[in-house]
Amino acid sequence: MKYLLTSFLLCLSSFASAAWQAGAAKADITPTESVPLAGYGGKTRMSQRVEHPIWLKALALKDDSGATSVLVTADLVGLSDRMIAVIAKSALEKHGIPRERLILNTSHNHSCPVTEDVLWLYYEFTPEEAAARDRYTQMVYARYEQVIGNAIAALVPAELAFEQGLAGVAVNRRRSRGPESRAFGGQVDQDVPVITVKAGNEIKAIMFGYSCHTTALGGLSINGDYAGFAQLELEKSFPGSVALFVQNCGGDANPLPRIRGKDVEATELAGMYGRILAEAVRQVIAGTMKPLSGPVRAAMGETELFLQPGIPLDELKQRVPNLTGMPKREFEHFIRQHEQLGSTPDRVKYPIQVWRFGSDFTFIALTGETVVDYSLKFKAAYGWNNAWVCGYNNDLLSYVPSLRVLKEGGYEGVTGMFEYGHRAPYTETVEQQITTKVEELVKAAAK
Ligand SMILES: [Zn+2]
Numbered sequence: 001m002k003y004l005l006t007s008f009l010l011c012l013s014s015f016a017s018a019a020w021q022a023g024a025a026k027a028d029i030t031p032t033e034s035v036p037l038a039g040y041g042g043k044t045r046m047s048q049r050v051e052h053p054i055w056l057k058a059l060a061l062k063d064d065s066g067a068t069s070v071l072v073t074a075d076l077v078g079l080s081d082r083m084i085a086v087i088a089k090s091a092l093e094k095h096g097i098p099r100e101r102l103i104l105n106t107s108h109n110h111s112c113p114v115t116e117d118v119l120w121l122y123y124e125f126t127p128e129e130a131a132a133r134d135r136y137t138q139m140v141y142a143r144y145e146q147v148i149g150n151a152i153a154a155l156v157p158a159e160l161a162f163e164q165g166l167a168g169v170a171v172n173r174r175r176s177r178g179p180e181s182r183a184f185g186g187q188v189d190q191d192v193p194v195i196t197v198k199a200g201n202e203i204k205a206i207m208f209g210y211s212c213h214t215t216a217l218g219g220l221s222i223n224g225d226y227a228g229f230a231q232l233e234l235e236k237s238f239p240g241s242v243a244l245f246v247q248n249c250g251g252d253a254n255p256l257p258r259i260r261g262k263d264v265e266a267t268e269l270a271g272m273y274g275r276i277l278a279e280a281v282r283q284v285i286a287g288t289m290k291p292l293s294g295p296v297r298a299a300m301g302e303t304e305l306f307l308q309p310g311i312p313l314d315e316l317k318q319r320v321p322n323l324t325g326m327p328k329r330e331f332e333h334f335i336r337q338h339e340q341l342g343s344t345p346d347r348v349k350y351p352i353q354v355w356r357f358g359s360d361f362t363f364i365a366l367t368g369e370t371v372v373d374y375s376l377k378f379k380a381a382y383g384w385n386n387a388w389v390c391g392y393n394n395d396l397l398s399y400v401p402s403l404r405v406l407k408e409g410g411y412e413g414v415t416g417m418f419e420y421g422h423r424a425p426y427t428e429t430v431e432q433q434i435t436t437k438v439e440e441l442v443k444a445a446a447k
Helices: 002-017 081-095 127-153 225-237 263-286 313-322 325-341 372-382 403-408 411-415 430-446
Strands: 020-028 055-062 068-074 102-104 156-166 170-172 191-199 202-210 242-247 253-255 290-292 296-306 347-357 361-367 387-393
Touching: 020 127, 020 191, 020 202, 020 242, 055 127, 055 242, 068 081, 068 127, 068 242, 081 102, 081 127, 156 263, 191 263, 202 225, 202 263, 225 242, 225 263, 242 387, 253 263, 296 430, 313 325, 347 430, 361 372, 361 430, 372 387, 372 430, 403 411, 403 430
Parallel strands: 068 102, 202 242, 361 387
Antiparallel strands: 020 055, 020 156, 055 068, 156 191, 156 290, 170 253, 191 202, 296 347, 347 361
């Protein structure tokens, strides 16, 4: 009886997963010239060397309904609405992938080039620097088109499985900023969710996630920070595989310690964090993983996040002559908005995507620099063992505080908003707006 039951279950699981076709591909986006580096405001950093190549990686999944869904990860700091529009248009027109079946995640890498208008208020470029940025951006667009096409072209019958491990790299950075921050909460999410794609006995793709800023490094080299080192390590451990890193809800987490301004020591640290994360993934793969069944039901929707009142126009005008650098650019931006739109916008659009795998696994993709509370909240709601929550999809937008973080104040809740071009912090409805939309989309995707 036991034998019969086991064979029956084996049949059932191979029947469930035989329905998948999966394909993975990667495209090198290492710049071929010195380019302005992204992620930190202030003085322009031009890249001086390449520590290791940086990548776009795509995973295409075709289920037995015939629908193909594609997730692309990137060793980039983020994307903008303008970039998303270009990439999504080409994915639809060239490859037939509808918007709700395209998830575009970035690792939030701070050792990559600047692209297009991402975090544009951070930088002030010479015409030559801006031209290097533009050449690089065009290359990135071409690579997105290529990597999505190559992943679809690589579709083969496959089995998918999910499980998660733990890695102790992330520290809540709000709590770690010195004595004045000790009153902040120390929440982190150290889960390492993993999806493996196997064709026969061979691992074709490993998608893994973590909630932590890729900010171990801040020097002048191109690299993927700890996430880049982790991907390298995994592709070495599983030859022929594509390892895709998904940034989860690391808005308020940093790897600690960080050695700023000392490239060699910091690179060693980033490498160590990458190896710790890769080891967590290897342990997951060595253990028992749950088969993931299809189909993927995809739902996408948008909510609005409302902003508190901004600084009045006369005050902006009064203060701007005394400012320099980024604060000056921010104030000038608000003055322009008043002049062109009649006021500064009082809300932003906030897209959310949900992919439901079969009947028991939910993948929630949020927009912007989401703090860890969202990961913890939605995993509590939809299952600690069968939900994956990630931020850093779509437009980089802003930090996305929970109500707790907003009320506490500080950079991720309040003071970081100007540098994203928003007039003020979000109102206290921010978490509820997101939660209501997630609930609606999870329900829609479960039908
Ligand atoms: Zn950030």
